[in-house]
Amino acid sequence: MNDILKMYKEDLLRAILEFGRGNGEADANDLLVDVAGEQRLFEQATLEMEKEKLIRRKGECIVLTPSGREAAEKIYAKHRFIEKYFIEVFNETNAHILAHALEHCISDSLLAKMQGELALMSDTLNLSDLKTGEQAVILAIAVPDKKLLSRLLGIGLSPRSKVKLFEKLPGQLVVEVEGRKIALDMFIADKVLVSKEDPKKAG
């Protein structure tokens, strides 16, 4: 039972993070549908998480506390990485589901090993991995919030766009895309996957 609860709590945290990208609030009913489980489990999990000061309840809405956000980002990063790993290393179509299962039990040391291996194997980087002045082509934008994706596209950050890192600032990047300079934070930068090689030349 404890393991189930732990996993359920982690799933919830990640879901609150994803649902709450817009205004920071996640609707409890949306969460119940997204993170399938009994009402009782949901109530128990949210109650415990509130006690652990990970979330706050605002009526029907749930908001992450700063420490809750940190924990959620960590799980979310794990999830994304595992998904990426199985797609890139094994070309696995069920990577998303695998990530759902593995994100709860993977140890930090194994994660680090996998990360090292993947970095060796592929030239897929995050925007924040680029050095100042380096050019790359955007491969994918992995933001969960579709409203943010729409804005990013409208500002010119889209797959196949050429991007150049103009400057690294503490916690922020300034990139050039479509001849425009765009400043963005690491939350966005980490979700923009780029390749230093031109895909046309490689393929």
Added chain:
Amino acid sequence: MESVKVLLVGQPNSGKSSLLNALAGAKAIVSNYPGTTVEVTKAKTLLERVEVEIIDTPGIYSLSDATLEEKVTKEYILEGDYDLVVNLVDATSLERGLYLTLQLRETGIPLVVALNFVEDARRKGVVSNINKLSDGLGAPVITINPLTGHGLKALSLIISEADKLQTEVKPLIIQYDDHIEEALKEIHSKLPPTMKMYRRFAALRALEGDEEFNSLLTDPIDKLLPEEVKKYHPDLSGDIMLTRYGCASVISKQCIKVTSIRGLKEPFSERLDRVLINPRYGWILCLSTLIAIFYIMLVLGGFLQDKSVEAAEAMVDWIIKSWSLTGVAADILGNALSGAASGVGIALAYVLIFYILLSLLEDTGLLSRIVLSFSRFLAKLDLPGNAVVPMMLNFGCTVPAISATRILRNRAERLRATATYVGIPCSSRTAIIMGLVASYAGVNYAIATYVIAIVSGLLFSKISGLFVKVEPSPFLLELPPYRKPLLHNVAVKSWIRMQDFVKVVIPLLIFGGVVYGLMEYVGLVDFLILPLTPLSLWLRLPPEAVVPLIYGYLQKDLTISMLFTVLGTTDISSYLSSTQLFIFGLQASIQFPCIIASSMAWKEFGWKVAVYLTISGFVYGVLIAGLIANFVVALC
């Protein structure tokens, strides 16, 4: 047509306000979109002998609901209360501009594309073929230049004949892949039978996760989607957006020719950005902006305020004398008129200068660099970078600075920015620090007062965070290319921004003057101040010195002369020690500055917030000034 209503829609920095100015001049009025703080500019003008109302919607990157601006613009577009949409597109970044254009074309609304900055694009080696662009979009395209007037005649003609376009233009259909088309068909059939919007567009919006359109459906969208579609498109909305962007990219590539311009020296703007956007030198921009604004506000603003208030007060005296008024009427009218006079003084001296500076910074492209360099510092206060704009205005006058917080995203951010005004001195508070602390206690005391006040203000905002939480949101800011500002545009923009101040703040100042005049007449002022005199023990000041401190809340600019009056001399130094002057300066500076600022907070945030800011700000100032006073006494 007899009259035409036109909606200007475009991405930020695409030149919408320049176009509005070129078409309608200074006749524009700013108003808030009902129920929001998003500002919308409207103007009426005559084009080709047809009466035209132009509505300039807030600049947006795409039609989603991510920001308040996007919601307002979407609302305008979907309400359909217009004859034509003019979509401004920046030719120097055509591809991404077309993303919004395609979204607009999919709605099926009558639309004309106005391509701006064509010369700039050509200078970068990008030449666009208008005919091909028009073919690709299925809508008329014209090139314009609001600065030279090029293309405005053609645009006016199209606007004046908007009814023609309404029948000609059909919605654009972007072909999505088979699964998405299947899903569209499915949703299409589930939409209510009669709709104001084009059905395919409504179905698309629903699939893209727009809550407003989802609510039109009987079942949640997930249930309506065929299993096959879900299997191939686990991220359906993302795939739709990416297809649309791909379409924009194809159209833009078809109609532009890029010739690389060789041997071009790195332009000055690039070298400037290397210094301004730099982890090591970026702070120089912050500091120099602060110092420049501070000096301009203080020196130029102070000079202008003195002169204009002097002139206005001479006029008030003249009016009272020539009408030969006496007694209550003279008192109240005198106070009302001097309220108006100080309003005009502040308006001319600080607000107009500030808005001219702001418009200049904005039109040159410097403002976003300043916002970027402040964003890291302000993030420590949970505030976004653009909070620096109202905070700079606060150096002039707190009252308009409260309404200027409207540029922030939400109430929580606005409250947190306003909370800094409890300590960051406005010009009236600076006048006390300069005129009293610096003159009688010395420059070092004045600097200390200034620094402590600013730090206390930032701290007060931070403490307010215990009650008003700001939820972090992703940071994304475009740094537009540097452009030479057009003085006419700057003047028009500043004037438009001034109107709010003239309409709201000056009446408040007159009202404040009348209320104060009445209170003084019936003796309410003394009655209010008396119970607070014991504060003198805690602040280690003579009891009568507390009177001007409280009085200062009613009329800040009279604090110093009131101190002279209660002490019965201008020889302050023999009555108050340097430390006491320092404490007096601190107490006068750290509080929500005056009754007019409180009324403004009331108007913007409601009475609860106004009372909270006023009372807790006052207590906070008493606490800090008193602690320092007692600490100094203990040391000696």
